[in-house]
Amino acid sequence: MSNSSISGSISMVHPITLDHGKNAEVWDEEGKRYIDFVGGIGVLNLGHCNPLIVEAIREQATKLTHYCFNAVPHGPYKRFMSQLAAFIPVSYPVSGMLTNSGAEAAENALKIVRGYTGRTAVIAFDGAFHGRTLATLNLNGKVAPYKQKVGVLPGPVYHLPYPSKDNGVTAAEAAKAMDRLFSVEIDVSDIACFILEPVQGEAGFHAMDIEFAQMLRAFCDEKGILLIIDEIQSGFGRTGQRFAFSRLGIEPDLLLLGKSIAGGMPLGAVVGKKELMDVLPKGGLGGTYSGNPIACAAGLATLEQLTDGNLSAWGEAQGQAIASRYQHWIDSKLSPFLGRLTGVGAMRGIELTTPEGKPATAQLAVLLEAARNKGLLLMPSGKSRHIIRLLPPLTTELHVLNEGLDILEGCLAELR
Template sequence: MSSNSELMARRNAALPRGVSQGFPIFMDHADNAEMWDVEGRRYIDFAGGIAVLNVGNVNPHVTAAVQTQAAKLNHTCFMVTAYESYVSVCEKLNALSGIPDAKSFLVSTGAEAVENAVKVARAYTGRGAVIAFGGGFHGRTLLAMSLTGKVAPYKTGFGPFPTGIYHAAFPNALHGVSVDDSIASIEKLFKFDVDPASVAAIIVEPVQGEGGFVVAPKEFLERVRALCDAHGIVMIVDEVQAGAGRTGSWLAVHQSGVQPDVVTMAKSIGGGYPLAAVIGKPQIMEAPVPGGLGGTYGGNPVACAAALAVFEVFERDKLLERSRALGEQLSGRLHTLAGKHKSIVDVRGLGAMVAFELGEGGDVHKPAAALTKALVAKAFEKGLILLSCGTYANVIRVLVPLTAEPALVDEGLDIVASCLAELGA
């Protein structure tokens, strides 16, 4: 078997530099929240494939469903000849969305879901403009990247971008951006840049993912809802990273009591298999003409089988309850660490979507990007996979599978604690 270094050499010869890789290792196998590389070294996984593995890696129930389906039918293209599992997934997503009489369709990736949600909103309203938020992340395809509120590295060198995209300020009390400030920034767009009667949609993450796990206040979401209602704008909630139970409810927006018009989902609904969805109010979802929506691989039979198994695992193992307990475990330990290390300027999140922010000398206005990078590297040396995020790359996010044993989570947090101590943070 090849070593990590041999595989890295082959990788660098075959792939362009734009495809980044956080760690110079290649995985051989995994079990729930543990992974082993090709040289046999074990790692605790606090990344979860970037929020894809809420039910764990190689979940036995999901694996069995995939194996059964793969032996029967692996592809037809639903737009050509259909299969029941696609319909079953949509029925389940509709019921879980909380949107009365919801309708949905399936695609392959989060970016694809976002782009299709915008298409639906434009078809319904007959308008073109879209408002997103600074710090938001909505994908890497051209329109989704245009909606993303961070330039480097996502937009660097890829312009020009589609017109009609505007960014407002996302509320962040830690950094002095209030809900009033955020709503005022939308009103300023209406005053200076775009007629609200030309806006098809406002797209918002209830918890910003790449932006640093910043939680949208309930009041903010309520006021965005009110603005959308006042101007006939479609409210799109991007639940690609926060959804599928990560925050302790199936959708993060459920905890606000606000009902969106359209929801995008992906990542963990497929249990590791490529699946994404657009879910929304029926009158909006029916706007595109027949043939206007779809895709060759959207709702692939194997991915649908995986999703149906994911739903069953959530119900059988009470994973929403587990998410809330895991969130308490993570937040409790991290708050304790914050009391010992002044560089931790904030611990935040919703459910098990938890992060901590690092500031130089405890100053929230001095993002400690170098320290964050060093912490990720040192944790890796000790066998823990961590991910950084945030507009200034100074936030550590935890996306450990919801199925991880509490003792394993504590083991990972012990590594974080030792790394902070060794770095003198």
């Protein structure tokens, strides 16, 4: 399937070519059907070709396909930002800007925190993933492959262990590392912001320790440090609620959004407190395609469907189905390679480990191919690519979800 016109630096997990999809099912160019547990890597919480989103795109395309909002404003941007601000569950009035992607949202957030604090240093976490652009690379909590061969990255950026029951790092251990950082590496008064994912995606769906998150929020308030929360993958219902930061009992100063914000259209956002969002001079924020009218129309159709009732029902049904099936596999000793179930709600990972407790990277590679051959698309995650990342659409019909879990069960049982 090589194609010399496409960069060889782009890595593809599955060597097939998709043709079309509907909700949680896709078909390749040969007509073979697959159940999609990848969801465009967390982009399709409402499924492939969601009818309401498709209709909104079609209607908007007959009215206005593009205008640069910072040249002449357009209605879809205004309406979407108003609805998005109302959707975010925080105690303060929300202001923000639209971007083309999550990484672009992160880049703009870094500009904002520099403008507001007058500081440049950022603290991120081991295992983090915030994008592939030059500045976001340095925020990522792993080197390979993202930071290889690109030289010195924008900074300064420091990393702390990510505390989670899913990776065995305690709140006390992370706090101790933070104390060391401020004693040895950098003065706390030079820190502009912390940036964190409430549930890490790339690392294998690790949910942040609640005690640490609340301690960190209080610490930032005390020291005049801003807190950026990245919900690009965990947001818009993935964990069974609007955003995963709510389970932590904290609020962000700035919130990064993307992926499932607009049903597959390229859209992202950075939103937060108005005094932060207004700190840069006129023209300091914006972009030619940011907040494209068609993407905004898709975003509006997305928000209409993300009611709290829907999110709770979808998240509970999918989360329980995965958790109960996993427990059955554990109880029946399905596979010696079956490790922990990570994450929360419908944002789940299944760890594969060897009987000696080491990452079963080779076995996961075998499983990905076996599952694909049987009609199930899966995505790896984790530093050692040994964790199955489950991201089926929240709207997946229960019988389709169970069919996919049946295939996964069979492939796990065959692992050697």
